[in-house]
Amino acid sequence: MRFLWLSLASASLSSATILWDGRFNNYSTAADFDQWSWNNQVGAYQTYIYGNLNGETASSWLTLGSQYMNPAATGEKQGVKVKIDAESVWNGGSMLRTEILPQTSNSLTGNLFFHVSLQLPTENTPDSAYEHQIVFWEEHYCDIKYGQLSGQDGVANTLQVITGGESIWSVTPVLGEWYNFILGVGSPGGLWVSTGSNALTQVYSGSLGGSGGTDWHVGVLRLPLDGTTQTITEEDFYYSGIYVEDSGPTTTL
Numbered sequence: 001m002r003f004l005w006l007s008l009a010s011a012s013l014s015s016a017t018i019l020w021d022g023r024f025n026n027y028s029t030a031a032d033f034d035q036w037s038w039n040n041q042v043g044a045y046q047t048y049i050y051g052n053l054n055g056e057t058a059s060s061w062l063t064l065g066s067q068y069m070n071p072a073a074t075g076e077k078q079g080v081k082v083k084i085d086a087e088s089v090w091n092g093g094s095m096l097r098t099e100i101l102p103q104t105s106n107s108l109t110g111n112l113f114f115h116v117s118l119q120l121p122t123e124n125t126p127d128s129a130y131e132h133q134i135v136f137w138e139e140h141y142c143d144i145k146y147g148q149l150s151g152q153d154g155v156a157n158t159l160q161v162i163t164g165g166e167s168i169w170s171v172t173p174v175l176g177e178w179y180n181f182i183l184g185v186g187s188p189g190g191l192w193v194s195t196g197s198n199a200l201t202q203v204y205s206g207s208l209g210g211s212g213g214t215d216w217h218v219g220v221l222r223l224p225l226d227g228t229t230q231t232i233t234e235e236d237f238y239y240s241g242i243y244v245e246d247s248g249p250t251t252t253l
Contacts, residue, residue, distance in 0.1 A: 015248070017247070019104070019246055020104045020106055022102060022218070022242035023242060024076070024078050024079065024080060025075075026043070026044065027078075030080075033045065034047070034058050036048075036103065044103055045100040045101060047100055049100075049101075049219070050088065052090065053089055058100075061088065062080055063083070065079070067079075068239070070117045070178040070241055072178070072196060074253060076241060079240035080239050081237075082098050082099075083098060083234060084096040084097070084234070085234040088222075095223060096222040098220050099218065099219030099220065107213065107214065108212050110186045110211055110246075111186035111189075111211075112245065113184050113244065113250075114182065114212065114244050115181070115245070115250075116240075116242050117178050117181070117239065118178070118237060118239050118240075119176065119177065119179070120176075121237075122176045124234045124235055125235070129225065130223060131146075131223045132147045132223075132235075134146055134218075138215040141164070142183055142185075142208040143161070144160070145159075145162060146160075146173070155172070158171070159179065161181070161193075164209050178196055180193065180195065182200055185208055189207040189208045190202055190205045190208075192249060194251075219237070219239075220235070220237055
């Protein structure tokens with residue numbers, strides 16, 4: 001199978017340069033995700049974090065389609081549905097995981113802007129009793145999370161952005177609504193948010209505690225509840241509009 005990948009370093013949106021384009025325009029089917037390996041690093045994404053106890057492949061948990069993208073997004077033909085279920089145990093641990101990470105030779109560090117849109121769908125809605133880490137860097141200096149935070153009390157049905165252990169933006173999410181984010185890393189940093197087709201506005205100014213990097217996880221990591229047998233049914237999240245730009249940020253979809 002042959003893939004034709006864009007020259008991303010020269011792609012641009014408005015006056016900004018896209019350093020990495022994670023929109024799924026160059027993927028024909030979810031089976032394309034299965035072509036990536038450490039020995040064959042093709043495509044826009046590394047795809048190695050998913051339930052693999054029974055020989056599953058990345059496409060077991062990832063589904064592409066126009067119904068999974070924000071319909072207001074420009075320059076994009078489809079989004080991705082990320083699934084976890086009782087078989088999503090990664091490497092024999094207690095967490096349920098399906099995640100994708102940037103595959104690029106660019107370092108993605110510095111004063112950059114990481115874009116992502118996500119939706120909690122009305123079908124196979126995630127269980128708010130559990131903490132879901134749904135966009136994060138491995139160092140966890142800035143996370144988008146949904147659900148009851150592990151080891152803490154509070155309102156479970158909450159979508160929030162956390163940096164330095166503090167919530168800097170939160171909402172009770174509307175199922176089927178698209179939430180758009182720009183995470184500005186480095187200095188000065190910041191957070192931009194909107195819903196649906198609306199332009200993003202800055203809701204937080206200041207450092208997110210890190211400078212980005214390619215170890216950026218988009219997808220679902222669900223933590224277990226301490227001392228409680230997990231209740232596991234299929235849970236889905238939809239993702240769209242994923243890319244990284246070097247200036248701006250571009251606040252229209």
